[in-house]
Structures are given as structure tokens and as C-alpha cells.
Amino acid sequence: MRDQDIRELLQSSAGTPDAKSKDRFLREIRKRQDTNRMSFIRILLIQFRYIRKRVWLASLLILILSLTVTIDLSFDRLTAVSDLMPFLAGLGMLEALRADMHGMKELESVTLISAKGALFAKTALIGASHLITMLVSSIFLFPSAASDITTVAAMLLIPYTVTSILCMEVERTRFGRENGYCCLVIAFLVFGTFRMMLHSNISAGTAPGTLMLIMAALIVLEIYELKKTMRSEEYAWN
Amino acid sequence: MDIETYYDKIYRYIYYRVHDRSIAEDLTQEAFLRFLGSSGNEPERYLYTIAKNLCIDEYRRIKPVSLDSEEVPDLPDNSADSLVKSLEVRQALEKLSEEDRELLILRYANDEPIKEISRLTGISRFAVYRRLKEAKSRLTKALGKETI
Structure with a gap:
């Protein structure tokens, strides 16, 4: 045989x-x-490599700008940093939702970590870097600013959270998915609005307690929007 | 280690010991579940050892089925030809020693290379080659005698 x-x-x-x-x-x-x-940790490391340099450079720019304030004491620098916040948020959201913009969402959905996991990791990384940027900026800006720490934090946090909330809202619509750069348009709109508010002195004299309340409400809203965005990824996947 | 490739191999290895398709499948899955919960330097060897131990446990648990009885073993294909062929193979294999059976299953049913069999069984390559040759001739003889 x-x-x-x-x-x-x-x-x-x-x-x-x-x-x-x-x-x-x-x-x-x-x-x-x-x-x-x-x-x-591994998911974060994988996503870290996919986040483009411009996102990190934007954070670095804000930090450098804040650092210069300690050298050249002037209130206008705080406004300048505050002005950049909507763009920082817009750029971050643009990066986090990049897969949608380039029609790669389906591909991302079938990866080992799923679209939801990838989005979560990207948002966590970008969000953490922005949070660090804002914290460090506040520390640098506070001694030079003519206002208290609450106002400094509000000037950085409010434009940032408003932009990211609006970006997430728009990104969930079909128009937003098809036009990813609308995040930057939103950033411009928020920037313009806050500029107008500063010029017309609408916000002047707002009590620190009120500012704290506004910030807390915006943070809660941001978390809610993030949850909604994550859930929409899950629905799309299922 | 590719689980998909080894799934079929472990299934065949177990099937030739328990001669029951559903039990072989259950034990295969059990072997993989136990294997995945552990770590070792020689995964293939460990997997085969788990499979072998599960078969021993199964022998102890159930009453051995005699081929002389009226009971028809559970076979993968129900056609008359394959039924006869499977019975012939089963009878021939049962005439062989445990070691011969193990070597033949690893080499021919599972397509394991001599080097791998040597690693799995812990005997030299030369010994594997020689014992396989002897086992093969004994199987051929057994099959010749048992041909219906």
C-alpha cells in the first residue's frame, strides 16, 4: 500500500x-x-500612529503661544489663545472623524478593533492632548491675565467645547458626513461669535460662579454628545 | 499556531480514538478551550497532549463499544461504501498497538512531518521513520486480512 x-x-x-x-x-x-x-493601551498606540502631525502641531502652537505670555505680559495674548481654541477643537474633530470624510468608515468598521473602538481611541488621544494643552495654557496665562483663573479657564474651555459639540452634532447629519471640512467652518463661526462677544463686552462682568456653571454644563453636554456619536458608530456597525 | 488548521487535525486525532463524530467534535472544542487558557513553549505538543488526555477521560467515562455488537458506529458519511471502508479502517487500527496507531494517525491522517512527529512523541526522527514503516506494513496486513 x-x-x-x-x-x-x-x-x-x-x-x-x-x-x-x-x-x-x-x-x-x-x-x-x-x-x-x-x-x-495597544488600541491607543495603533491609533496614535494614524493621527496626523498637524493635530499635535496645533497643540504645540497653543502651548508656545501661552508660554510667550509669561515673557510678554499682556491680556491680548489670552484672547489670542482663546481665539485659537475653536480651531484646535475643529481640527481635532476633523481628525477623529476622518474615516467618514474619506469614505473609509466601512473599512474601519471591519478592523479588529471596530469603528467604535477606533473612534473612541482617537477621541481619547486627541481629547487628552487638548486637555493637557488647555491646562498648561491656563497655568501659563493666569499670572499674566488681568482676570481670575475662572475667566482664564472659561476663555479657553468655552470656545473649545462649543466648537466640538457643534462639530459632533453636524457630523452626525448626512451633510456633515459628506462635508468633513464643515468642522473648520464651525470653528470660524465660533471664533467670529466669540470675537463679537468680546468686542461688544457682552461677557464682561459675568460672575465666576456663572462661568463655572456654563463650563460644567458644556462639559456635560460634550460628554453626552460623545456618547451619542459613539452610539451612532455602534448602530452603524450593527 | 493556526487554530483552523489544527482544528481538523485534532478532530481526526480524537475521532480515531473515540469513533464518534459528535463526541470527537465536543472533545476537539474542549481541547482548544483548555489549550487557549494556558501558555507553553510547544503549543502543538501541548494541544495533542490535551486531546489525548481528554480521550482517556472519555474512555473512562463511557463503556467501550464492541465492534462485534450490532451497534453501527457514528460515521461522517452514511453511504454504504464509506461505512464499510470506515469499519475496515477502524478494525485494522484496533489490531495495532497504541504506539503504531498514534504514529499512523499523526503521519497519514494529520499529515504531520516526521520532524514534527519526533517532537510530539519525544522519539528520534530515525526511530519515527523506522516505526512508521513497520506500522504501515502492519496496517496493510491488517487491512488485507479484514477486507470485506
Whole structure:
């Protein structure tokens, strides 16, 4: 008997396992393996490489601008940093939702970490870097600014959160998905509005308590919008 | 290690020990679940060891089925030819020693290279080659005798 005959005989008489049961089992196993393998840190590191340099450069620019305030004391620098906040937020949102803009969402959805995971990781990375930027900027700006720390924080946080909330709202619409650069348009609009408010002195004299309340409300709204965006990714995936 | 490739191999390895398709499938999945919960330097060897131990446990649990009885073993294909062929193979394999059976299943049913079998069984390549040759001739003889 030839080797080939024995091979055929032994393989055919054992047959093959049930394809459906095998497939179901393998899928289950892979899911478990992937979940174990893909730690959150690894997801973050993967997404970190996909975030374009311009996002980090924008944060760096804000930091440099804030740092110069300590050298040249002037209230206008705070306004300048505050003016840049909507663009920082717009750029961040543009980057986080880039997959939608380039029609890559479907591709991203079938990756190991899913579109929701990728979006979450990107938003977490960009959001964390922006938060650090704002915190460091506030520390640098506070001694030079003619106002209290609440006003400094409000001048940085309010334009940023308003822009990102509006961006997320618009990005969930069909128009927003098809026109990703509308984030930058929103940034311009927010910038213009805040400029007008500063010139007309509408916000002047607002009590720190009121500013704190506004900031808290905006943060809550931002978290809610983020949750909504994440959920919409999940719906799209399912 | 590619689980998909090894799934079929482990299934065949178990099937030739339990001769029941559904039990073989259950034990295959059980073997993989136990295997994935552990870590080792030689995954293939460890997987085969788990499969072997599961088969031993299964032997202890169930009453062995005699081929002389009226009971028809669970076979992958129900056609008369394959039924006869499977019975012939099963009877021939049962006439062989445990070691011969193991070597033949690894080499021919699972297409494992001699080097891999040597690693799995812990015997030298030369010994594997020699014992396989002997096992093959014994199987051919057993199949010749048992041909219906």
C-alpha cells in the first residue's frame, strides 16, 4: 500500500468536522483571542500612529503661544489663545472623524478593533492632548491675565467645547458626513461669535460662579454628545 | 499556531480514538478551550497532549463499544461504501498497538512531518521513520486480512 493510499484512507474515513459548528467555534475563539490581545493601551498606540502631525502641531502652537505670555505680559495674548481654541477643537474633530470624510468608515468598521473602538481611541488621544494643552495654557496665562483663573479657564474651555459639540452634532447629519471640512467652518463661526462677544463686552462682568456653571454644563453636554456619536458608530456597525 | 488548521487535525486525532463524530467534535472544542487558557513553549505538543488526555477521560467515562455488537458506529458519511471502508479502517487500527496507531494517525491522517512527529512523541526522527514503516506494513496486513 502506498503512502498516498493510506493517507486518503485515513483522512476520508475520519471525515471532516461539521462546518457550521467549526465555524461558530472558531469565530467565538477568535473573538476571545482578539479581546485578550487588544488591550486598550495597544488600541491607543495603533491609533496614535494614524493621527496626523498637524493635530499635535496645533497643540504645540497653543502651548508656545501661552508660554510667550509669561515673557510678554499682556491680556491680548489670552484672547489670542482663546481665539485659537475653536480651531484646535475643529481640527481635532476633523481628525477623529476622518474615516467618514474619506469614505473609509466601512473599512474601519471591519478592523479588529471596530469603528467604535477606533473612534473612541482617537477621541481619547486627541481629547487628552487638548486637555493637557488647555491646562498648561491656563497655568501659563493666569499670572499674566488681568482676570481670575475662572475667566482664564472659561476663555479657553468655552470656545473649545462649543466648537466640538457643534462639530459632533453636524457630523452626525448626512451633510456633515459628506462635508468633513464643515468642522473648520464651525470653528470660524465660533471664533467670529466669540470675537463679537468680546468686542461688544457682552461677557464682561459675568460672575465666576456663572462661568463655572456654563463650563460644567458644556462639559456635560460634550460628554453626552460623545456618547451619542459613539452610539451612532455602534448602530452603524450593527 | 493556526487554530483552523489544527482544528481538523485534532478532530481526526480524537475521532480515531473515540469513533464518534459528535463526541470527537465536543472533545476537539474542549481541547482548544483548555489549550487557549494556558501558555507553553510547544503549543502543538501541548494541544495533542490535551486531546489525548481528554480521550482517556472519555474512555473512562463511557463503556467501550464492541465492534462485534450490532451497534453501527457514528460515521461522517452514511453511504454504504464509506461505512464499510470506515469499519475496515477502524478494525485494522484496533489490531495495532497504541504506539503504531498514534504514529499512523499523526503521519497519514494529520499529515504531520516526521520532524514534527519526533517532537510530539519525544522519539528520534530515525526511530519515527523506522516505526512508521513497520506500522504501515502492519496496517496493510491488517487491512488485507479484514477486507470485506
